[in-house]
Amino acid sequence: DARVTQTPRHKVTEMGQEVTMRCQPILGHNTVFWYRQTMMQGLELLAYFRNRAPLDDSGMPKDRFSAEMPDATLATLKIQPSEPRDSAVYFCASGLVLGQAYEQYFGPGTRLTVT
């Protein structure tokens, strides 16, 4: 049963600390997305990758957020320095793009609390 995995599931940290979230996409999927969910804003796209190359990171605050795919089995989202307003659930999703058609599969999320 292939699924997207994310670690950690929960993270509590103090303001100013670095936070790294990790995602393992479904094997064989070539597109990875990072979303953020808050009560106020709902689900928002932060960044996405195709074949490990960043295609769009316009949803991400550039000064403190960075997203990378060191290899095809790992995507990371880093926040440095973290702020209380970054508290949210961060979801990773993956999909296999064939032409135009694909479906996105979501991981369980990382619940981040910055105090």
Place this chain on the structure above:
Amino acid sequence: KQEVTQIPAALSVPEGENLVLNCSFTDSAIYNLQWFRQDPGKGLTSLLLIQSSQREQTSGRLNASLDKSSGRSTLYIAASQPGDSATYLCAVRQDTGRRALTFGSGTRLQVQP
């Protein structure tokens, strides 16, 4: 900029009722539309994916329709059960430009036993 709206925001029904959740989007140049379910504290589970060329998709007690020209989709749930209680999210993917999904704010469904 694409905007996705879901009505109602919350819905409570007795078990066994048939119900309809609504989704509307402002830009009809979409490639597909996806309905998700989210349980409290959990991730999203894809329920149905409708390509822009399709009118509807069915899976078990769920039926999703798409009227691309009018910017609307509905999710029909037949014979609702308490286990259907969750938040249902609608999301669209554009035909051009950004390929990621734009989400609605969801409909929180409670099915009373």
